[in-house]
Amino acid sequence: MSDTPQNPLRAYHARTKHRFEAFAEGPGQLDWDAQPAAFRHYPGAPVCELPLSADRFDRCYGQLPEKPENAVAPDLASLGALFELSFAISAWKSWGPSRWALRCNPSSGNLHPVEAWLLTGGLPGVADGVHHYDPEQHALEGRALTAPTGDSPWLAVALSSVMWREAWKYGERAFRYCQLDVGHGVGALACAAALLGWEVRPLAIAGDDLGHLLGLDRPDDFPPSRYAFTENEEAEILLAIHAPGLGAVPSLEQLRQRLAGLTWHGQPSRIDPSPGYRWPVVDQAAVFSRFLRSTAEKPEFPALPPLDPHPTTAGAAQLIRQRRSGQRFDPKCSLSKAAFYRMLDAVLPRPKVPFAAQEASPRIHLLLFVLRVDGLSPGLYLLPRTPAANDELTATMRTHFDQLRRVDDAPPQLGLIQLAELGLQEMQRLARSLSCHQDIASTSAFSLGMLGEFEAATGDGYGYRELLREAGLIGQVLYLEAEAAGVRGTGIGCFFDDPVHAACGLTDTRWQSVYHFTVGTPVTDARIETSPPYPQRTQERT
Template sequence: MPELRNSISHHYHERTKYDPDTITSKSQGLDWSKQPVPFKEYKIGSTIDLKPYIQETPEKFTDNPDTAWWRRLSRLLFCSYGLTARMPSMGSAVYLRSSPSAGGLYPAELYVISRGTPLLPAGLYNYQCRTHSLMRFWENDVWKSLQDACFWHSALENTQIAIVVTAVFYRSAWRYEDRAYRRIFLDAGHLLGNLELAASITDFRPHLIGGFVDEAVNEMLYIDSQQEGAIAVLALADMLDTKQNLPRGRTALPSATETQYPQLPDGELLAYFHRMTQIQSGTTGKLNLPEIQQEISIEDKYNFPFCQKISTLTTQIDWGEKLDKLEVTILKRRSTRAYSGEDLTLDELKSLLDFTYQPLHYIDQDLDISPDYFDLNLIQTFIATSGVEGLEAGCYYYAPKAQELRQIRFKNFRRELHYLCLGQDLGRDASAVIFHTADLQASIAQYGDRVYRYLHMDAGHLGQRINLAATRLNIGVSGIGGFFDDQVNEVLGIPQDEAVLYITTLGRPR
């Protein structure tokens, strides 16, 4: 009887794990002569300058509905992916954006598609973050093509604008090689988290669409699918127009599950894996995919017997009048480079978890109480605490439905966390380290190989909410995408079925 092969998602995940016995031999020096430029340029097209709408005082736009709309769109794009700092580096400059990116490589591009409005003519636009402008590079109406590519998703019926997030693969692969695929989608998740919250600030509602025919969207955007690929579509509803306030449709669709893959050399795995996670259209243009076998559970996944349980109920974070403090927080957020080792308080940790996982608590602040994720039921959260005042050191499972921490192991893991995070001092000196995980086998059973994208974008989305909550509370925060995968589960007691997707460290900044 032939041996059953794992899917390409399993294969990719195993192939790109960091292992203490092999990581040194695999590491190579970077070829700085081939460093990618994290910006896209167009030789033809017309430009719409968005800078005046964020540079002028808000009062200037109150009496003119047209300029008020432009101010809202300008702020949405700037808070989502705008340039917020310029840092000198090796005789040049590195531009930092409102959304964090591993290694400052910023693999994502933002495209705006207009159905055709009095203010934004029909066509394709690229968001040029260096100049904070929209480049209109195609003038024809492509909305029906977008609807067809997205299987006529209900969110595109009455909305007038959509945003497409793409990935330029080499920007991350230059540094992280095949493992870059993980980081690309974590970075995209950060961006989606920013878009979701920035939309609340500007009276928009992004409806996330993860199921679309990849090549159809790529062709519509005139991008080379060998170099760049669409990874998320968002229908942007204007909440000030009641006709656009639509109920949500299905966010995630499954792809096929590929088990007949060839032997792939290092350097070719990422591109092949991306092709295998795509949704293909049939000859009739209809969706021909497996059904989603999704189980909605009203209970949290893990309830360890005899474990200590700590309630995380708390008061909500104040985001200010008209969310003005949220906007400031988005724009000033930075990844912390070093921690002092001083303790956080349990109340601070509770506030972080409350904002990240309990959006319903923020209805009175006009935040979206049901933000779009691909499937948050697949993501689990574990927290290793080494310095939280009022909480015993150890590893905990966070149960979001019960709103409590459930202790798995009693131990201070500072030394082990230093090792697990590839010797990064951030792991050792952090007061708490959050791990996002998923059962890869069960996830693939529901969504096919495409779920690998969904899992990492959802983990990045959660990570970005943690980033912003920490920044608001003056807590240091930094994400880590490089770690010894298998050893994390062994050391901390996380169930072996849980694949580690992302790590976020928290502590007092040094």
């Protein structure tokens, strides 16, 4: 990976672009029988089974940004609900002999590189120390357990990535997808916490330090070898849980002292014993983008009116569990303008759930491919999410779109801009071709590209992670808002990068498309059967 020593991540991003003439480097073929293990376990570690308790805390999705009437105390039951609605299995699917799990947190290709961890002290019913979350059993595996200190209870969740799970299918572009998945994971955790009236906040900690706290640098568990890249986990982010009765997360030095000399329990299960490829550029991107700052950035949010409660009567837990990625959309169905505007309003960056959990100021803006929205002409639209981006993007794009105009009947806080009005067939061809010729981008009500402030974000390496994670966070909002509107969303990681930029008049690297998304009326495949997430524990919900 070649570039100036100051900015190797920009070289990585350029190298992993899809182009009309060639895709980014990836495997030539896939052996689905040799897919990396979807679940990691730590056999030998003490297990704490979490209750399937989310239903007892459920409330209307529209109330999610507000605190519940009765504060929910952190304990084993509420902790079970937190993980159940963020990283647990939501359903099993089967077709013939094939069976696969869906989870509450979305993932590129349903490959799930993200692993979740619990760090805690003084929580009733849970041993102090570091626990790995096992979504297959909805249980905690105690990796390093500490003696009680008598201090105030505290709680934090860490995320790591098994990057090989994505690289196995997507090759060099996998680092991008891992970071999008981390953003989705943060969003899923923030929404689950909000249901309980809790809050999630990122903590500043270097990646190597977080990896040490999680035991990811232990040579006994992750020995260096020729195939270590399939087993290693990349420490991603540490998130403090703010809830009634919880104190601050101990400092890094305090955590180090508590873990020093402890016995680590269990051995990590294998992810892939016989990989057919290797993509060193993925590991290099991880190294160059690790957190090295001394303090965390405090996000600055634009002044916006409060988001009106969603009119749905559905419960938040219900919507979170039923979230799926649409595989096909019905082109005969449309979306109401009110529902469309509501989705756009929901992705504006307010210091509420889930955007209060992001690490940096907002730098993502939406290029919209409007296809089937009632009362809105098909065409290209722009949703700048900050005033500064509104000024810069409109000035840049005005030279390319001479009919650029404000959408007068849109809510004023959206600042929605019509770049060009196009016929439906022309829009379908454009949306489909730019998203790697995928029908889901053209048969939906609308699709979009997320334009990131790329040069500003990549002033240091970690900013690249933050940019991609913000895109994943927005995607998580769109998933849940689509379910609340009675339709369905799908994240799209495959798109032709520079042709997207050319289509909207962007000629340099100040702005780069980092993620695509689509929303429409799903077509259900009746051949696929659905079964409960934890059939062996069904009685817990009755």
